[in-house]
Amino acid sequence: MGIERELKLSLAPSQHDDMARFFDERTGTGKPITLANVYFDTPDCALAKAKSALRLRRTPEQWLQTYKTLGKTVAGLSNRQEWELPVKGESLEIDALVEACDDEDAREVLKDAAPELIALFKTDFRRIVWDMEREGSQIKVALDRGKIIADVDGETRHAEISELELELKSGDVGALSMLSAEMRGAFPELTPEDLSKAERGYLLHTRAEDDEA
Numbered sequence: 001m002g003i004e005r006e007l008k009l010s011l012a013p014s015q016h017d018d019m020a021r022f023f024d025e026r027t028g029t030g031k032p033i034t035l036a037n038v039y040f041d042t043p044d045c046a047l048a049k050a051k052s053a054l055r056l057r058r059t060p061e062q063w064l065q066t067y068k069t070l071g072k073t074v075a076g077l078s079n080r081q082e083w084e085l086p087v088k089g090e091s092l093e094i095d096a097l098v099e100a101c102d103d104e105d106a107r108e109v110l111k112d113a114a115p116e117l118i119a120l121f122k123t124d125f126r127r128i129v130w131d132m133e134r135e136g137s138q139i140k141v142a143l144d145r146g147k148i149i150a151d152v153d154g155e156t157r158h159a160e161i162s163e164l165e166l167e168l169k170s171g172d173v174g175a176l177s178m179l180s181a182e183m184r185g186a187f188p189e190l191t192p193e194d195l196s197k198a199e200r201g202y203l204l205h206t207r208a209e210d211d212e213a
Contacts (some may be wrong), residue, residue, distance in 0.1 A: 004068070004080045005168040007176040009183065010193040013162045016145055022186060023130045023141060030128040030143070033060055037123045039201055040092065042116040050109040053198035054117070056092055063087045067097055068198070069106055081106065092117065121150040121201040125161045134179050137171025141179075148197060150205040159204050163193055 011019065023030055036058040041047045047054055055066045066084040083100050087093045094114045101107040125146025132139045142165040150157045164183065166176050184190045195203075 004082045005173050005176070006080075007166040007180050008193040008196075009164045009166075009180065009190045011162055011164055011187065011190050013145065013160070015187060015189070016143065016162070019143055019164065019187065020128055022183075023128075023132075023143070027130045027132055027141075030130045030141075032126060032128050034126050035059060035124070037197075038119050039121050039123070039198055040117045041120050041202075042113050043118060045120075045202065046113045046116075047109065048202050050106075052106060052109055053196070054092075054110070054113075055198070056087070056090070058090070063089060065092050065097055067101060067106070067110055069103070121148060121205050123148050123161065123197045123201060131169075132179070134175040135172065137175035138169040139171075139175060139179060140167040140169050141165070142167070148201050148204055150201060152205060157204050159200055161197065164190070 020030060038056045040054045040056065051069060053068045055068075057064045057066065063086065064084055065087050066082060068083075069081040081103060083097060083102075085093070085096055085100055087096075094110070094117070098107055098111050098114065101110060123146065125144045128143045130141040132141055144161050144163050144165065146161045148159040148161060166179055168176055
């Protein structure tokens, strides 16, 4: 298990090139990657009700399955439990993930949901990554641009992804706030984003269902 400490900021799509240049000039050229993700839950969203999320991700190197507790997010800063394992291909390996989960409550939620899991929505985006140091703390910076996609009864709904993620890899969590303040000084229109991509995906899925009710 790992604890993910991350600060998320929303930005206008028109700011992406300027933001990329800002980090390129300070840390060297960022690494671009394309990520395709599918989120799973039961038809009645048992995982979401338990404040958890289950994701299958395709990276350039491998497939990964990730189980997270959504935790608490304030002013864009979130703290989440996270379990992540590689998988052989485009399918979940739930038994291995259940075994890896060392939080009893979270493990039981996933185990109970496993027989009914279905794909609910996708997030597809391009990410540029930089590694930075602030006051002895290591921070991973990720600039994301793409879409959340939910299909409900044959109708496709989209929501835009346009955000900056600052993830603490080691050190003091205060380093995230320091870097965030620096970013917001350079880009005043940046705003804290308290909703994860998963939470926004669930909202899109729910809205689609509500519109058809």
